[in-house]
Amino acid sequence: MTGAFQPRNEAELGDTLRGCAAEGRRVRLSGGGLVAKKGEGELLGVWMFGISGVVEIREGDLVATARAGTSLFEIAAELQERGRRFPLRPYDAGDRATVGGVFAAAADGLSGRLGFRARDVLLGARAVLAGGAVVAVGAKVVKSVAGFDVCKALVGSRGCLAAITEVTFRIEAIPEVSTTLTGVFDDRAAAHAALAAAGSIALQPSALVASPQEDGVRVDVLLEGPRAAVAEAARLLASKGLAAGEGDWATLTAFAALDPRTSLALAVSPSPRAAPLDALPPGAELYLIDVLRGRSYVHVPPASVKKRETPPLLERVRQAFDPKGTLAPGRGIGST
Amino acid sequence: MPRATSLAAALRGVLPEGAVLDRQDERRVYESDAQTLHPGSADVIVLPRTTDEVAATLRVAAEHGAPVVARGAGTGLSGGAIATAGGVLLSTARMNRIVRLDPAERRARVQPGVVNARLNEAAAAHGLRYAPDPSSQAASTIGGNVAENSGGPHTLRLGVTTNHVLGLELVTSDARVHRIDDDALLGLVVGSEGLFGIVTEADVRLVPVPESIRTFLASFRALEDAGLAVAAVIATGVVPAALELMDRLAIEAVEEHVHAGFPTDAAAVLLVELEGAKDEVSAQEGPVLAALRGAGAIDARAAKSEDERARMWKGRKQVAGALGRISKGCYSHDGVVPPSRLAQALTRSHAIAEKHGLRVATVCHAGDGNLHPLLLFATKDADEIARCAAAGREILEMCVDFGGSLTGEHGIGGEKRELLGLQYDPATIDLFRRIRDAFDPSGRMNPEKVFPTGTGGLPLGEKTPRAGWL
Numbered sequence: 059m060t061g062a063f064q065p066r067n068e069a070e071l072g073d074t075l076r077g078c079a080a081e082g083r084r085v086r087l088s089g090g091g092l093v094a095k096k097g098e099g100e101l102l103g104v105w106m107f108g109i110s111g112v113v114e115i116r117e118g119d120l121v122a123t124a125r126a127g128t129s130l131f132e133i134a135a136e137l138q139e140r141g142r143r144f145p146l147r148p149y150d151a152g153d154r155a156t157v158g159g160v161f162a163a164a165a166d167g168l169s170g171r172l173g174f175r176a177r178d179v180l181l182g183a184r185a186v187l188a189g190g191a192v193v194a195v196g197a198k199v200v201k202s203v204a205g206f207d208v209c210k211a212l213v214g215s216r217g218c219l220a221a222i223t224e225v226t227f228r229i230e231a232i233p234e235v236s237t238t239l240t241g242v243f244d245d246r247a248a249a250h251a252a253l254a255a256a257g258s259i260a261l262q263p264s265a266l267v268a269s270p271q272e273d274g275v276r277v278d279v280l281l282e283g284p285r286a287a288v289a290e291a292a293r294l295l296a297s298k299g300l301a302a303g304e305g306d307w308a309t310l311t312a313f314a315a316l317d318p319r320t321s322l323a324l325a326v327s328p329s330p331r332a333a334p335l336d337a338l339p340p341g342a343e344l345y346l347i348d349v350l351r352g353r354s355y356v357h358v359p360p361a362s363v364k365k366r367e368t369p370p371l372l373e374r375v376r377q378a379f380d381p382k383g384t385l386a387p388g389r390g391i392g393s394t
Numbered sequence: 395m396p397r398a399t400s401l402a403a404a405l406r407g408v409l410p411e412g413a414v415l416d417r418q419d420e421r422r423v424y425e426s427d428a429q430t431l432h433p434g435s436a437d438v439i440v441l442p443r444t445t446d447e448v449a450a451t452l453r454v455a456a457e458h459g460a461p462v463v464a465r466g467a468g469t470g471l472s473g474g475a476i477a478t479a480g481g482v483l484l485s486t487a488r489m490n491r492i493v494r495l496d497p498a499e500r501r502a503r504v505q506p507g508v509v510n511a512r513l514n515e516a517a518a519a520h521g522l523r524y525a526p527d528p529s530s531q532a533a534s535t536i537g538g539n540v541a542e543n544s545g546g547p548h549t550l551r552l553g554v555t556t557n558h559v560l561g562l563e564l565v566t567s568d569a570r571v572h573r574i575d576d577d578a579l580l581g582l583v584v585g586s587e588g589l590f591g592i593v594t595e596a597d598v599r600l601v602p603v604p605e606s607i608r609t610f611l612a613s614f615r616a617l618e619d620a621g622l623a624v625a626a627v628i629a630t631g632v633v634p635a636a637l638e639l640m641d642r643l644a645i646e647a648v649e650e651h652v653h654a655g656f657p658t659d660a661a662a663v664l665l666v667e668l669e670g671a672k673d674e675v676s677a678q679e680g681p682v683l684a685a686l687r688g689a690g691a692i693d694a695r696a697a698k699s700e701d702e703r704a705r706m707w708k709g710r711k712q713v714a715g716a717l718g719r720i721s722k723g724c725y726s727h728d729g730v731v732p733p734s735r736l737a738q739a740l741t742r743s744h745a746i747a748e749k750h751g752l753r754v755a756t757v758c759h760a761g762d763g764n765l766h767p768l769l770l771f772a773t774k775d776a777d778e779i780a781r782c783a784a785a786g787r788e789i790l791e792m793c794v795d796f797g798g799s800l801t802g803e804h805g806i807g808g809e810k811r812e813l814l815g816l817q818y819d820p821a822t823i824d825l826f827r828r829i830r831d832a833f834d835p836s837g838r839m840n841p842e843k844v845f846p847t848g849t850g851g852l853p854l855g856e857k858t859p860r861a862g863w864l
Binding site: 116117118119120121141142164172174177178187191192193194195197198199200201202203204205206207208209210211213214215230231232234258259260261262283284285286287289290291330331332352369370371372374375377378379391392393 | 500552554602670673678733762799800802818831844
């Protein structure tokens, strides 16, 4: 077997993983190739984008199922025909991104109703374990507490627990209006006032972000919903220095999509809701604060990034999935 | 010395006075949950106040090889908090402190015994609330809610417990204390039904109280029409805060009991609540009312006052209590179907009950497709109880056949352990077991729950049931 393999279906993937287990060969999974690497030596690179295709869109139930290698681009197109959309915008500039990769990487993006993240969106999954066994966890409905919530473990598992082959996820109606408000503030207090106002408005924003600009702090607010409600929210926020603007969600989202485990100079930390700029490390010049998710992304000198230890319980969970450590050797696991 | 006696003595050695109960009359209080059909008795009850006392309890239990079952308020409906294998029952009733509430950060840290409604009262003072609102919320605890991943009527829009838990402190069977903020571990522990350890603190998210709330009551001539209306509302793309269904028997019982203002000549009613910004709610009203009327609603009206709205909700939340007036026995089930198949599921579940000669009242968190058929029975009639069990199983088989789930919020517990294989194949159940072993290799945490034992579900007893929470 060569250094890379692209299975066309779950059965082929199962055979491959079973074969690797028998040979003691390790496997590194990749989705759409955004972080793809060929295997080297005894390491087999498995690209998942061949296991592809929308399985079912139940727009009436606000649920869809797709094979893991389906591109977000394809899913978005099919959903749009039905007046629906994927609830997150994980990669604005990544047509190749796969839906399985979005969940495996916990690529939350910056926008989501009520601050929902990838873990709040995934409802069910099929996956192949390291030894080749196929499991089906969660359910194809929005509410289920049968068995343990293994979907939550798969989200963000970066191919370390299992190879996700199919996902069932929430979808949502396309809002009547989406508007971005922006403002640039040359002092922190004014920026904090704008963030606090946007964060407490009755129409809860879909995204609320602070980032640096040459002459101060830039605040971007994404408002979505019925036209009248968005207009009223925009009117209220105008007095805080936030006005309709272009927004640059592609750049902001790309920053948030960086993986601190592979981007050595990026630190992702919990961020307070109140006065979040005050919690940035002193001298931080390149940063992004996702206020709704309470998270900051900060560019820092590589030497100052603390390596996060894998919690012992999580390591035991990893072994429950993959006792021989076949999958994704060396790739980190756990929340960033 | 028998295990029970030495266990109690050892626990008294490490816990404060009054924290260990082992007299039969003391233990009896903890023998059942709200379903009351599955009794089981622990050897010892412990009532710790702190994480250290929980850890000390688990250390002693480990030394004695004793099972440990955690219990919140005992409002569960799947036998999850019943000590069927004896050992220690750990009640969190005295761990009832709101450790801190931070309105600016919209989060709170609570001990597991804090009652859901009490957290909501504390949050309300700051214009906030804790979103998951199980119907048991006046009694049920956050620890119990975390164990069961509880839902409630208002989780349609805002999500269930797992969407609102930000951190946990967990004591595992080896008495180690883990502070958990990792998303994967949090997701696994929430809804693990007490099999992974004892949660001793929870950090939860609080959300703002909405600016505007509008509540509608729609009535229907046929139950099936109400089911179709649910699908029609969800298909509009509007996500109501709550979308609840009650059938004729439920309506009749409630009206006699609390006079909620539900039309007693209707075959079913829907309670639809919209919330959000004022203009947002106004914009949603039109499509929702059109969907209700298009599906055959004979009446759809808005609550005109907060008092009327409160009465409607009181009616909805007291269905189980009201049924107690017309039947001593009430076996409450919990299954999920896709909303688009709810009408079919309601018709079928009524037919199943009829086939078994049983009366059924149904309430649903309909927007989630989560149905609660309440099978009524005479408490001393073993044959009727057996028919309840058979009908319940058929209803759950239907839910799974329809692409749904065995349980939306009550959990598998002891009640549905033998049915787990209806929803999951052996490889998946085997993975569940290995994950449980990762947290608790001893298998002593809440044994005989969730996993099939091959000995049948918890046997249904003939105790006089109280009403459950739904």
